[in-house]
Amino acid sequence: xxxxxxxxxxxxxxxxxxxxxxxxxxxxxxxxxxxxxxxxxxxxxxxxxxxxxxxxxxxxxxxxxxxxxxxxxxxxxxxxxxxxxxxxxxxxxxxxxxxxxxxxxxxxxxxxxxxxxxxxxxxxxxxxxxxxxxxxxxxxxxxxxxxxxxxxxxxxxxxxxxxxxxxxxxxxxxxxxxxxxxxxxxxxxxxxxxxxxxxxxxxxxxxxxxxxxxxxxxxxxxxxxxxxxxxxxxxxxxxxxxxxxxxxxxxxxxxxxxxxxxxxxxxxxxxxxxxxxxxxxxxxxxxxxxxxxxxxxxxxxxxxxxxxxxxxxxxxxxxxxxxxxxxxxxxxxxxxxxxxxxxxxxxxxxxxxxxxxxxxxx
Numbered sequence: 001x002x003x004x005x006x007x008x009x010x011x012x013x014x015x016x017x018x019x020x021x022x023x024x025x026x027x028x029x030x031x032x033x034x035x036x037x038x039x040x041x042x043x044x045x046x047x048x049x050x051x052x053x054x055x056x057x058x059x060x061x062x063x064x065x066x067x068x069x070x071x072x073x074x075x076x077x078x079x080x081x082x083x084x085x086x087x088x089x090x091x092x093x094x095x096x097x098x099x100x101x102x103x104x105x106x107x108x109x110x111x112x113x114x115x116x117x118x119x120x121x122x123x124x125x126x127x128x129x130x131x132x133x134x135x136x137x138x139x140x141x142x143x144x145x146x147x148x149x150x151x152x153x154x155x156x157x158x159x160x161x162x163x164x165x166x167x168x169x170x171x172x173x174x175x176x177x178x179x180x181x182x183x184x185x186x187x188x189x190x191x192x193x194x195x196x197x198x199x200x201x202x203x204x205x206x207x208x209x210x211x212x213x214x215x216x217x218x219x220x221x222x223x224x225x226x227x228x229x230x231x232x233x234x235x236x237x238x239x240x241x242x243x244x245x246x247x248x249x250x251x252x253x254x255x256x257x258x259x260x261x262x263x264x265x266x267x268x269x270x271x272x273x274x275x276x277x278x279x280x281x282x283x284x285x286x287x288x289x290x291x292x293x294x295x296x297x298x299x300x301x302x303x304x305x306x307x308x309x310x311x312x313x314x315x316x317x318x319x320x321x322x323x324x325x326x327x328x329x330x331x332x333x334x335x336x337x338x339x340x341x342x343x344x345x346x347x348x349x350x351x352x353x354x355x356x357x358x359x360x361x362x
Contacts, residue, residue, distance in 0.1 A: 026181075072318060075318060082360045085345055086345050107146065110246075111241050117152075124163075135313075152174045156180060174196070220284065220285065247265075249272055251285070251308065254287060273296065275287055279316060
């Protein structure tokens, strides 16, 4: 009976993992290209420096026990997240603006082109329905609210950045996809034409337009869906026009790459850096607020937009702690950085350095 039970569990898990939401592992020519990458070693991608999943002194059973049985209060907001519904369909493409959708999803326009980054509109950041639901009020946008997208940028293939349901709905609206090595396998499996998929390694260049250049850069994180780990590449982007520079950071822990990026591409007009879902227990793969301040300095950015918060509870901190802590830490700096903290849906002027934002999270 025990053997039968174990076989049944195995079959259920196996069949569940065949669901298309898990995507497809790289194979064939794509895998051959991956194997030539200097960042692919011993059958997987690796960070620049050794990166343990957990900080020294902590264990996975202990972390899981705390997350399941010692949850902190206020992880999920009692009231709906405040938001503004901007009409993106009738927004002139000549306006250089950005609109945040919560967590790490955002839309922006620059030089007459429309970009969408890590969109998650399904209300869930997990392959298991109902387990990691978005906060009330944070899901006022859907794919139907978006115009055609010139460039869909994906930083990595975790479920809170690459959402199967959202991507399927975006298919008829997306002209080009840019992602890390291996991530294109998911898109092809989901019916996207290989001709519109651009897969890149770290430290590569893509001429998107005569006025827009995209560079890829490292982050300190990991990737993979299902039981596959690090078979696809995680990255960040530097977007450059003749008069503007943006750092589009993916998930990362602090490391030397921030200073190197700042030295090579900085100074930046705006940097979007993940600041949320953190814990000292996994500080190597997700920034603590103190790290974000230091990274912004090293990137030499005029303005900082802390993202990766205010939509999902993926860590044990209160939902509003990331924005509160980074605001308070920045105010203690001798030379504070201009921090952008818009509400979900609020228009951010990319070139409006004097724009002020309400502290809606206090």
